[in-house]
Amino acid sequence: MSQLSTTRSRRRCHPADKVADHLARGLWRPETVTDLFASWVERRPDRTATTDPSNLGDLTGAAPRSLTWRELDDHVRQIAAVLFAHGIRTNDVVAVQVPNSVSLVATYLALWRLGAVATPMPTSYRRHELSGIVAATKAVAVVTVGRLGDREFAADALGLVGEHDGLRTVFAFGPHVPDGAVEIGDVPVPAEQAAEADARAAGLEHTVNDEITICWTSGTESAPKGIPRCHADWLAVGYGVQDAMETDEDSVLLNPFPLVNMAGFAAALLPWLIGGGHLVHHHPLDIGVYLAQIQQHRATHTITAPAILTMLLQNDKLRNTFDLSSLQRVGAGGAPLAPSVVAAWQNDHGIEVINFFGSNEGLCLLGAPNDIPDPELRAEHLPNYAAREKEWVAHLARHTEVKLVDPETGEIVTSTGGRGELRLKGPTVFAGYLEGTAASSPFDEDGFLCSGDVFELCGENGEYLRFVDRIKEIIIRGGMNIAPAEVEGLLQEHPAVAEVAVVGVPDEVLGEKCCAVVVPAEGANPTLEDLVEHLRRHDVASFKLPEQLRIVDTLPRNAVGKLLRRHIRTELLETER
Structure with missing residues (x-):
């Protein structure tokens, strides 16, 4: 009988028959996010794994650092030991509000090591949002920082203890940890305490269907909706994006997007864990610091907003102040891409821009250069995975069903030039909103995720999709x-x-x-x-x-x-x- 046989059953995301089907058909892989991390610790223990923002000291007062895979593993185990010593157990939900940093990644990995669930929040969230998320998830703890800029994050979180049933502990990375909060990070951990946490982690059986995050999105309802996700559907997203990003052990990925939802996880955290390279953190967006990091770390991959790509292209003086020659691929999304801008980056600077379109619920379409070589075409179009006669590089194409539905008539759009709501079914799609946070199901009667986004069917044979507008009012x-x-x-x-x-x-x-x-x-x-x-x-x-x-x-x-x-x-x- 295992050590954990008497504990409550694990939080799962999908029905068992769906999990078995997806594994049997190769839609999901029989590995977990924690398996990936452990593999790199074993294979590349002394190679640099991740680096803090260079201005972390200005933000939180903590000195920025770089850790090897072995050092990151030690940091994860130390955080897990503190969490475990203060009552964090399997299935517990822990709210996490930490800026992009080595410690944020280590916190996620420590929680997953213990079988706990992270509910990430942007640092821009305040008491109003934090209180709502703690209540909706029944979070037992908050992990945050003592201070970020002029805001006292840990003190704000402590103000919620006693207001919500179950919320009992605030953990904070230093410095500036207030009385009442438990300091976490670089604090000594007694050997017995560390051994007990290690034993608990070693005895815990992980499955691909274990819930590991509850992220948040906002739609037409008045409050954010919770989006539970497991190892399997996160990695389906990650491997799909990896088909376009193509990171490897020599890649240096600079991430300025908050590691709290689809954008940061899909375009940064997962490609890093899959490729095994070096993840450099940036927060918040400071264009001078960002460009200096590209130069300093010889970044090969990054993600950014289309407006930044346009601005840099137009500002020769700023762009030429920094050596950006190491960049190979840049992911961009969240707003339309200008064809001339994407073409100029590729043709004049040798940098390929990837057109990303995704949602927290599981939409995952990406214009990979190998799928759409023409940069101007790639700027405005995404692959229509329903066009089966075309061979797509992205493996998601083989496992993803796509349709456009006329929002007025309900008819499926089949003619080039026709427009409809994008609906999608596949291994990247989540199982449904957190109970109590959504007024209705996001799925249609056939099980397709309704995106609320209108696309036009394009190309000679309908092989492309072009974003038109949003039905949703966000x-x-x-x-x-x-x-x-x-x-x-x-x-x-x-x-x-x-x-x-x-x-x-x-x-x-x-x-x-x-x-x-x-x-x-x-x-x-x-x-x-x-x-x-x-x-x-x-x-x-x-x-x-x-x-x-x-x-x-x-x-x-x-x-x-x-x-x-x-x-x-x-x-x-x-x-x-």
Whole structure:
């Protein structure tokens, strides 16, 4: 009888028959994320594995460092020992709010080593979001930092202890760890304590269906939705992206995207664990620091926003200040890519840009250079995996079903030039939202994930897809999703607001910004500063704060009273022309 035979059963994501089917057909691999990590520790113990942001000291006060695979393994085991000594056990959910760093990666690996589940959060989240996530997941602990910039992260988290049933511990990386929090990281661990944690980890049987993360997304509902994921579907995403990134043991991957959801995990963490190279962290985006890191570490791969690619191409002086010659491939997504920009990077600088399109729920389409060699074509198009007559490099093509559905008629779009909602079924798709965090299922009657994104069928034989628009009403600001209903609900409490709608307006750098469209209360004259201050009192993340205000007499609604945000946005843009 194993040491863990009396513990509660593991949290699983998918039904057992689906797991067996996917493994038998090769849709999933019989390995875990922790297996991958252990393999590199064994094969490359003394090679550099990961490096902190060069400005980490300015951010948190901690000295930046690089660790080999063996040193990273030691760091993971030390963190796991502290977690275990303070009660973290198999199936426990732990909220993690740590900036991109060696310690963030080590925290994830330590939790998974113990069979616990990480629920990652961007550092831009504040008490409002943290409280909601702790409540929804029944998290027993928070792992964070003592301080980040001028914010006291650990102290904020300690303020929630006692307000939520089950939340009992706040762990914090130093320096600046307040009283009441448990310091984690480079702290001595008694030998007996470390041995006990090692024994627990060694006795734990991992399966590919074990839940390891609960990430968060925002849709049309008023609160974020939880997205549980297991080893198998994360690695399906990772190997799919790897077909385009093509990292290996000699690769140096610089990551500026928060390691909290699909963007950071799929384009950075997983390609690093699959390829076995060197992961360099960056946080938050500082273009000078970012370019200096490319030069210093001779980065071969990175990911960035399309606006950054455009800006660097147009700014010869800035670009030529740094040696970027080591770069081979750059992943970009979250906003449309300009064909001329992608072509210039490839033809003039020898850097191939990969067109990524994904979602936390499991959409995973990517324009790999080997699939779409023409950079201008690749900038605007993604592969239609339903076009089976074409041989795609991406192995996901063989296991992914894709269809476009006319949102008005429900008919499947089959003619080139036709447009419809992208729906997808395959090994990258999650099993469903965390109970209690979504009002409806994201799947149609045939089990396809409904993306809420409209694409056009392109190419001579419908072999490509071109993004057109979103059915969903989320605002995407700098890669971060904002649910209008959430912000509206808080603004509606302001005494000067009678009605409010929050919509996205175009922005050249961030993609979109929030605009609050307000019908004032009688006799009131609300200002943008009033509304922002009101939201700040609710500890709302800064990226959700409205940056424009429009005062109107009425807001358009449908027959049942639902806001017609698309109409509002259209009218808003027309008045600005």
